[in-house]
Amino acid sequence: MVLPVLRLVLSCRCQTAARRLQQIQRQCLLRRGQSTLRTTAGPAWVRTAAGERVLGRWLLGCSGLVLGAVVLGGVTRLTESGLSMVDWHIVKEMKPPRTEAEWEEEFSKYKQFPEFKIMNHDMTLTEFKFIFYMEWGHRMWGRLVGLAYILPTAYFWKRGYFSRSMKPRVLGLCGFVVFQGLLGWYMVKSGLEEKSESYDVPRVSQYRLAAHLGSALLLYCSSLWMGLTLLLPANKMPDSRSLLQLRRFAKVTGGLVFLTALSGAFVAGLDAGLVYNSFPKMGERWIPDDLLAFSPSLKNVFENPTTVQFDHRILGIGSLTAISGLYLFSRRVHLPRRAKIAIGCLTAMAYTQVVLGISTLLLYVPTPLAATHQSGSVALLTFAIWVLAELRKVVK
Numbered sequence: 001m002v003l004p005v006l007r008l009v010l011s012c013r014c015q016t017a018a019r020r021l022q023q024i025q026r027q028c029l030l031r032r033g034q035s036t037l038r039t040t041a042g043p044a045w046v047r048t049a050a051g052e053r054v055l056g057r058w059l060l061g062c063s064g065l066v067l068g069a070v071v072l073g074g075v076t077r078l079t080e081s082g083l084s085m086v087d088w089h090i091v092k093e094m095k096p097p098r099t100e101a102e103w104e105e106e107f108s109k110y111k112q113f114p115e116f117k118i119m120n121h122d123m124t125l126t127e128f129k130f131i132f133y134m135e136w137g138h139r140m141w142g143r144l145v146g147l148a149y150i151l152p153t154a155y156f157w158k159r160g161y162f163s164r165s166m167k168p169r170v171l172g173l174c175g176f177v178v179f180q181g182l183l184g185w186y187m188v189k190s191g192l193e194e195k196s197e198s199y200d201v202p203r204v205s206q207y208r209l210a211a212h213l214g215s216a217l218l219l220y221c222s223s224l225w226m227g228l229t230l231l232l233p234a235n236k237m238p239d240s241r242s243l244l245q246l247r248r249f250a251k252v253t254g255g256l257v258f259l260t261a262l263s264g265a266f267v268a269g270l271d272a273g274l275v276y277n278s279f280p281k282m283g284e285r286w287i288p289d290d291l292l293a294f295s296p297s298l299k300n301v302f303e304n305p306t307t308v309q310f311d312h313r314i315l316g317i318g319s320l321t322a323i324s325g326l327y328l329f330s331r332r333v334h335l336p337r338r339a340k341i342a343i344g345c346l347t348a349m350a351y352t353q354v355v356l357g358i359s360t361l362l363l364y365v366p367t368p369l370a371a372t373h374q375s376g377s378v379a380l381l382t383f384a385i386w387v388l389a390e391l392r393k394v395v396k
Contacts, residue, residue, distance in 0.1 A: 051161055056230030058152055062173075063223035065145045067378055070216050072138050074374040077268055078367045081134035082204065083115045086192055088185040094143070096136050103129065113192050114202040142184065146177045169226065176219050180212070187212045206269025206302065213265040217258065220378070221385055228389040235336045235390060242333045247391050249329060253322040254384040260315040261377040267312050268374075272305035273365045279358050282310065316357055319380075323350040326387075339390035346383035353380050 076082050086109050087093065097103045107128050110116050116123065153170050156162060162170060187208035195202075237243055267273055276282040291307050294300045300307040327347040330340070356373040363369060 052230045055156065055161060055166075056227045058156075059223045059227030059230065062145070062148050063220050063227060065141075065148050066216060066220040066223060067382075069138070069141050069145055070213070070220065070378055071371070071375045072141055073213075073216070074268075075367075075371050076134050076138045077209075078370055079131065079134055080115075080119075081131035082138075082188060083113065083191045083202065084110060084128065084131040084135045085139070085188075086110060086113055088188070090143075093136070094140065096133070106132065114194060115191070118202055139184075142181055146181065149174050149177045169222075173219065173222060176215065176222075180215050180219060183208070183212050183215055201271075203269065203271075206266050206308075209269040210262060210265035214262050217261060217378070217381065221258070221381065224382065224385050225389065228386060229392065232338070232389055234392060235339060237334075237336065239393075240333075243391075246326075246329060246333050247393075249322075249326055250384075250387050250391055253319070253326050254381075254388055256315070256319050256322050257381055257384045260312070260319045261381055263308070263312045263315050264374065264377055266302060266308045270303070270305045270308055272309040272312070273361060273370070275305045275309050277361055277364050279361055282306070282313075316354060320350050320354050323347055336390070339387070342383065342386045342390045346380070346387055349376070349380045349383050352376065 085093065097106050103125060107125055110128060110132075120127075153174055157167070157170075187204050190208050191202055191204035276288065280286075282288045288306050288310070290304070291310060292300050292304075293306070294304045301311065302308070323346055327343055330343045335343075353373070353376040356369065356376050360366070360369045360373045
């Protein structure tokens with residue numbers, strides 16, 4: 001009697017175990033199916049190397065557009081076109097004047113502001129059209145930059161391309177683009193105001209110009225850094241003492257290059273390149289007499305054209321010296337081939353940029369050469385970011 005009962009109990013337990021095994025198998029198959037479905041139809045696949053390449057190329061493309069905006073903005077300033085559009089509308093100004101009546105209306109607005117009254121009182125409508133189109137092109141390019149950041153961000157966000165750590169950084173880039181546009185108009189307004197200062201040349205505030213350029217360079221550097229770190233695999237190098245010192249040296253050098261490029265905005269804002277057109281001396285002296293002509297002394301750093309040019313010279317020479325030192329120090333460190341190429345390009349660009357700067361100064365700032373020198377500062381900054389990307393630590 002006991003034996004049949006035991007057989008019945010064992011049979012029930014085996015059936016229960018078999019059912020549990022079947023449920024586990026079904027759950028595993030279901031999970032595999034969901035994983036396969038996400039890989040083929042959902043957003044999970046972008047967390048792979050392929051997804052990072054997509055984001056990296058997008059960010060590099062955005063940084064290229066920002067570079068174009070910086071170069072176009074420099075040419076706009078050099079051709080004295082930045083104050084030709086006296087209004088700011090996000091959508092309305094996207095359509096330039098077409099009929100002769102519309103051009104006359106826009107020209108009459110320009111005539112009411114200081115630049116026309118003081119400098120361009122004999123300007124013709126044809127000449128006005130040139131400077132208007134220069135500024136209009138710069139503003140439209142800025143809108144293109146904004147769309148290139150914001151629209152893909154919305155798409156990639158919806159598709160799940162961004163990791164949790166990347167989302168705030170991308171939002172920060174989009175917010176910075178909007179801020180950059182507002183800052184640009186804030187800068188232009190300073191050149192449209194009636195001023196009671198002793199000089200009679202209408203120009204935008206050098207402080208606002210430096211802020212506008214500085215924010216553009218920050219946006220460019222951030223986008224370029226994020227794009228390069230997504231596209232370039234990190235070099236696996238042992239953390240030796242010399243490598244740590246080289247990383248610190250590269251960071252300081254990159255900061256010095258950025259500061260030199262930013263000081264160029266003060267040179268441009270004050271037309272300081274036309275003060276002393278000699279090198280290496282400034283006139284007959286190494287240190288000019290009017291270096292501290294303004295009072296208080298700190299005011300000279302940002303408002304005295306002589307001091308601004310002197311500071312830019314010192315920063316340029318300092319950057320060249322630091323980059324040369326970085327190159328020589330890197331020869332003592334065992335580095336991958338890509339890192340050596342990056343440092344070599346940075347060094348070559350530094351000497352090219354110094355030659356461009358000196359030539360621009362000696363030739364009394366011709367527009368094509370000055371625009372090339374301004375573009376060279378961004379190229380130098382680009383190579384500095386590339387070097388930092390090659391020397392970055394491997395995330396463990």
